[in-house]
Amino acid sequence: DVKVTQSSRYLVKRTGEKVFLECVQDMDHENMFWYRQDPGLGLRLIYFSYDVKMKEKGDIPEGYSVSREKKERFSLILESASTNQTSMYLCASSWDSGGTETQYFGPGTRLLVL
Amino acid sequence: SQKIEQNSEALNIQEGKTATLTCNYTNYSPAYLQWYRQDPGRGPVFLLLIRENEKEKRKERLKVTFDTTLKQSLFHITASQPADSATYLCALAKDSNYQLIWGAGTKLIIKP
Numbered sequence: 001d002v003k004v005t006q007s008s009r010y011l012v013k014r015t016g017e018k019v020f021l022e023c024v025q026d027m028d029h030e031n032m033f034w035y036r037q038d039p040g041l042g043l044r045l046i047y048f049s050y051d052v053k054m055k056e057k058g059d060i061p062e063g064y065s066v067s068r069e070k071k072e073r074f075s076l077i078l079e080s081a082s083t084n085q086t087s088m089y090l091c092a093s094s095w096d097s098g099g100t101e102t103q104y105f106g107p108g109t110r111l112l113v114l
Numbered sequence: 115s116q117k118i119e120q121n122s123e124a125l126n127i128q129e130g131k132t133a134t135l136t137c138n139y140t141n142y143s144p145a146y147l148q149w150y151r152q153d154p155g156r157g158p159v160f161l162l163l164i165r166e167n168e169k170e171k172r173k174e175r176l177k178v179t180f181d182t183t184l185k186q187s188l189f190h191i192t193a194s195q196p197a198d199s200a201t202y203l204c205a206l207a208k209d210s211n212y213q214l215i216w217g218a219g220t221k222l223i224i225k226p
Contacts, residue, residue, distance in 0.1 A: 004157070035216075040122065042203070042216035043158075058213075090157050101207075102148065103214065105157025 003027070004106035006091050012112045019078040021109050023091030030096040032074035033103065034058075034066060036087040043090065049074055050096065081113045116141040118217035120204055126223045127194050135189040135220045137204030143182040144206035149189050152201045152219065161202075162189075194224045 007022035023032065031050050035043040035058075045058030047066040055066050063085060067075045074093075078085055088110050092103040117140040127133045137147070146165045150158035164171045164180045164187065171178045177190040191198050201221045205214040 040218055042118065042218045043205075044216075045213065048213065092157070101214070102160045102163060103158075103205075104160070108155065108157050110155075 004091060004093055004104050006089075006106040006109050008109050009107060010110050010112075012114065013078075013081050014114055015082055017078075017081050017113075019081050019111065019113075021076040021078075021089055021091075021111075023074045023076070023093075023106055024072055025074075025093040025104070026072065027093070027095075027104070028071065029093035029104075030071075031094045031101065032068065033092040033094075034064075034074065034076045035090045035092065036060070037090055037108075038087050046076065081111075083113050085111065086113045087111060116144075116206070116208070116215050118204055118206065118215055120202075120217035120220045122218060122220070124221040124223055126225060129194060129196060129224055129226050131194055133191045133194045133198065133222055133224070135202050135204075135222065137187040137189065137217055139185050139206060143185065144208075147178075147180055147187050147204065147206045148214065149176075149178055149187075150203040150205060152203055158203055191222075196224045196226050198222065199224045 004025045033048040034046040049055045049068040065077045088108050090108045091106040094101040094103045119138045148163045149161045152158040162178045164178045175192045179188045201219040203219040204217040
């Protein structure tokens with residue numbers, strides 16, 4: 001079974017702190033994604049990566065950065081956390097299957113910024 | 115730009131009945147459409163994928179239809195059970211590779 005793990009289930013941070021969220025997948029997937037999920041809104045893509053050291057902005061990249069130094073690991077960084085970044089953060093990965101990319105998700109990190 | 119609409123109101127269904135959830139999209143017909151299940155506090159889990167040239171797909175008690183004329187997909191759960199209670203998300207392929215566009219999901223409640 002594909003397994004995607006995220007470093008924390010719950011996180012509480014102060015405004016202005018630098019926050020690191022880590023995601024690891026064990027199925028050698030090429031693609032990895034970071035989303036945030038807020039009530040009443042669909043999953044919104046922050047950043048994605050289709051290869052090591054490659055990254056592309058999603059729909060809402062402002063205030064975030066990412067790092068992919070190894071194929072299995074994709075990190076999301078909040079450079080200076082703000083209260084409007086309080087959310088559920090979901091990491092996902094997928095094979096590059098040529099057009100039917102099913103995504104496999106981690107359990108999510110619920111981040112509260114005070 | 116492409117938008118997905120799923121009923122934001124929770125759907126209450128009696129156990130044993132068929133639950134039907136709707137996913138409408140507004141713009142181009144995607145190459146494929148996917149349905150996921152999400153339980154509270156968890157990540158979504160893939161259920162079914164249907165391609166634009168397929169009218170219907172089945173998996174056990176699940177059935178998905180895809181009507182490109184109506185720009186709509188229907189997701190059916192037959193003989194519903196309380197364990198089917200969850201939020202169901204619809205996602206479709208963006209025009210570029212790798213990315214999906216997501217609906218906000220419909221919460222399904224199956225009453226015993």
